[in-house]
Every structure is written in C-alpha cells, then in structure tokens.
Amino acid sequence: MTRVYNFSAGPAVLPEPVLRQAAAEMMDCRGSGMSVMEMSHRSPAFQGIIDEAEADLRDLMGIPGSYDVLFLQGGDTLQFAAVPMNLSLHRNGVAAYLVTGQWSKKAQQEAARFIEAPIVASGADGNFSRLPDYSDLAIPDNADYVYLCQNETVHGLRFPTLPDTEGVTLVSDQSSMFLSEPVDVERFGLIHAGVQKNVGPAGVQVVIVRHDLVPEGDLAGVPVMMEYRPQVEKGSMYNTPPCWGIYVCGLVFKYLKALGGLEAMQARNQEKARLLYSAIDESDLFRGTVVDPAHRSIMNVTFATGDPDLDARFVAEAKERGLVNLKGHRSVGGLRASIYNAMPLAGVEALVRFMQDFELAHK
Numbered sequence: 340m341t342r343v344y345n346f347s348a349g350p351a352v353l354p355e356p357v358l359r360q361a362a363a364e365m366m367d368c369r370g371s372g373m374s375v376m377e378m379s380h381r382s383p384a385f386q387g388i389i390d391e392a393e394a395d396l397r398d399l400m401g402i403p404g405s406y407d408v409l410f411l412q413g414g415d416t417l418q419f420a421a422v423p424m425n426l427s428l429h430r431n432g433v434a435a436y437l438v439t440g441q442w443s444k445k446a447q448q449e450a451a452r453f454i455e456a457p458i459v460a461s462g463a464d465g466n467f468s469r470l471p472d473y474s475d476l477a478i479p480d481n482a483d484y485v486y487l488c489q490n491e492t493v494h495g496l497r498f499p500t501l502p503d504t505e506g507v508t509l510v511s512d513q514s515s516m517f518l519s520e521p522v523d524v525e526r527f528g529l530i531h532a533g534v535q536k537n538v539g540p541a542g543v544q545v546v547i548v549r550h551d552l553v554p555e556g557d558l559a560g561v562p563v564m565m566e567y568r569p570q571v572e573k574g575s576m577y578n579t580p581p582c583w584g585i586y587v588c589g590l591v592f593k594y595l596k597a598l599g600g601l602e603a604m605q606a607r608n609q610e611k612a613r614l615l616y617s618a619i620d621e622s623d624l625f626r627g628t629v630v631d632p633a634h635r636s637i638m639n640v641t642f643a644t645g646d647p648d649l650d651a652r653f654v655a656e657a658k659e660r661g662l663v664n665l666k667g668h669r670s671v672g673g674l675r676a677s678i679y680n681a682m683p684l685a686g687v688e689a690l691v692r693f694m695q696d697f698e699l700a701h702k
C-alpha cells in the first residue's frame with residue numbers, strides 16, 4: 340500500500356487513524372454485527388452515533404444550547420438556496436452579500452433567485468485576488484442577514500476579521516475552514532459547511548443555526564427537504580440521513596478532541612501555512628496569488644509560476660513524487676495546495692523540498 344500526500348481541495352485528505360478505525364469497524368460496527376451502512380437509521384445503535392457526533396461537535400466548537408446543529412444532505416450548494424428560503428423569504432426578503440470569490444458569488448446568485456440580494460462588497464474587479472474593503476458596509480436597514488464565505492476555497496482568501504454588521508444577523512459559509520480554528524459561534528446566526536473539505540466524506544452539510552432564526556410554521560413554496568424546522572424537530576432525521584458520512588464525521592470529531600481541539604488544530608495549521616507561504620515568498624519562481632498577505636487562507640494556498648506550461652510540469656513532476664492534486668481550480672489556473680487538518684506537517688515539508696528542487700531545475 341502506498342499513501343500519497345493529497346493536496347486536493349475536496350473531497351480531501353482524512354486522518355489515517357480515522358480511516359483505519361472505519362476499516363476496522365466495517366464488517367461489525369461496535370458489536371452490531373453489521374456495517375454502519377447497513378444499519379437502520381432508526382436503530383438505537385445509529386441514534387447513539389448521531390447523538391455522540393452532535394455532542395462532540397458542540398464540545399469542539401463550544402456551540403451554545405440556543406443553537407441547533409443539523410446534519411443535512413444535498414451538497415453545500417443547496418444551502419445557498421436554503422439559507423435565503425429559511426431566513427429571509429418569509430421575512431423581509433432582503434439580505435446583503437459580500438462577494439469575495441467563487442463560492443460567495445454562487446451563493447449570492449442563488450439567493451437572488453428568491454430574495455433581493457444586494458452586493459455590499461465585491462472583490463470581482465480584482466479577480467478576487469484580494470478582499471474588498473469591508474470596513475463600512477451599506478447594509479440595507481431591512482436586511483434579514485449579511486452573508487459571507489469566510490474562506491474562499493478557489494481563490495485562497497480568508498477574512499482576517501469579521502465585518503461589523505450593525506447588529507444584523509451574520510451568516511457564514513465555513514466549508515473549507517470548518518474546525519480548522521476556534522470559532523465564536525455566537526457571532527453568527529448561522530454557520531454552514533460541507534464536510535468534504537476539512538472534516539469528512541462528501542454527502543454531509545453541517546448547519547449550525549440560532550434557534551430563534553428557525554422559521555415556526557410551514558414555509559409556503561419551499562420544499563420540505565429544504566426547511567430547517569422539520570429537521571430540527573426530528574434531530575436531522577426527517578428522512579434517511581447520510582448515515583455513513585455522519586459516522587465518519589463523528590470519528591473525526593473524536594480524533595480532533597484527542598489532539599487537543601480547535602486551538603491545537605489552529606496552531607498546527609498556522610505552522611503548515613507559515614512554512615508554505617515562506618517558501619513561496621522566498622522563491623524567485625513561485626509567487627502567491629493573493630495580493631495582501633493578511634488575506635491569505637491557511638487552508639487553501641494559491642500560487643503560480645506565471646507560466647501555465649511550467650505550472651502543468653510542476654503538477655506532473657510533483658505527482659511522480661507522491662504529491663498529488665496541486666493544480667489550481669479550473670476557473671483560475673495556477674497551483675493550489677489545500678493543507679487541511681489531516682495534512683501532516685511532513686506533507687508540507689515534502690512539498691516545500693520539491694518546490695526548491697523544481698526551482699533549481701527550471702532556473
């Protein structure tokens with residue numbers, strides 16, 4: 340068996356101890372005589388798995404009791420519609436969007452199909468190579484929420500601070516930074532994240548929503564599968580949940596707790612990012628594609644040589660060294676190394692060594 344260093348943006352690397360435990364429990368999950376994939380979601384065994392997953396996630400993030408935690412399906416992209424449908428459509432029908440990269444752009448476009456979704460800050464004119472000024476946002480008085488994507492996976496941007504929303508509910512897409520650092524949950528009305536970036540297998544979205552924001556009655560015109568209330572009432576089991584994904588997420592939550600929680604993850608992640616960005620900054624061949632170092636993501640490191648052919652050679656030669664998935668997103672080109680929680684420091688060190696060798700060879 341050969342494992343590579345996998346820098347994929349998602350689905351992405353998972354912790355080896357978690358993969359081993361999932362393998363060990365594949366044929367007989369905790370004395371049940373069956374795999375978790377074969378279990379009824381209504382069984383006590385699965386109820387135990389989802390309850391523990393929720394409790395461990397609450398513990399890791401310090402999620403207050405006034406927030407509901409949902410494990411949903413449909414891809415995180417479905418939340419681009421579910422958020423405006425639940426939080427705005429039957430309220431004021433207005434929400435303000437910060438558009439800072441591909442994911443918040445898509446979220447704004449989707450919201451605009453259902454509500455008014457004015458863009459109050461946009462990085463589009465710099466091709467999302469920097470965050471726009473967000474110090475003084477013109478948020479409409481009647482906005483139901485302000486939306487941002489805190490870590491833009493494609494462009495490698497991260498908000499170093501949160502915007503002042505003048506008391507308006509803040510909604511954040513945390514997909515590609517979920518559980519990478521401590522979060523003050525109470526700063527947000529709603530956090531959503533697809534887990535296949537930093538946490539688990541594709542097929543699960545976590546939604547953390549302040550309970551008073553969950554609509555009370557039926558939402559006319561909204562598919563029941565997109566309403567939060569039935570899922571809150573049924574503990575994420577209005578219908579069959581993504582059982583396998585929730586189980587693996589639960590294993591990852593326990594693994595992160597054992598490593599010391601989110602503060603420990605942040606320290607590790609910052610160290611990996613520091614190492615890689617230093618290598619980029621010290622290089623004469625590679626350059627970082629994010630203009631302001633303060634806006635650099637610690638999860639998705641974007642860089643380039645400036646020559647698409649050389650970038651392609653870099654990707655191909657890296658692969659021969661067991662360093663895979665370093666190609667930038669198809670919409671922006673260049674190179675991208677996603678260094679999520681489960682990427683060991685040794686993987687980043689191997690990448691840096693390879694970058695130095697490549698630079699010498701291609702001077």
Ligand SMILES: *Cc1c(COP(=O)(O)O)cnc(C)c1O
Nearest residue numbers: 414415416442492512514515533
């Ligand atoms: C990947 C990603 C999404 C979309 O996830 P899907 O599960 O593919 O729909 C949304 N937001 C961010 C920040 C992402 O990285």
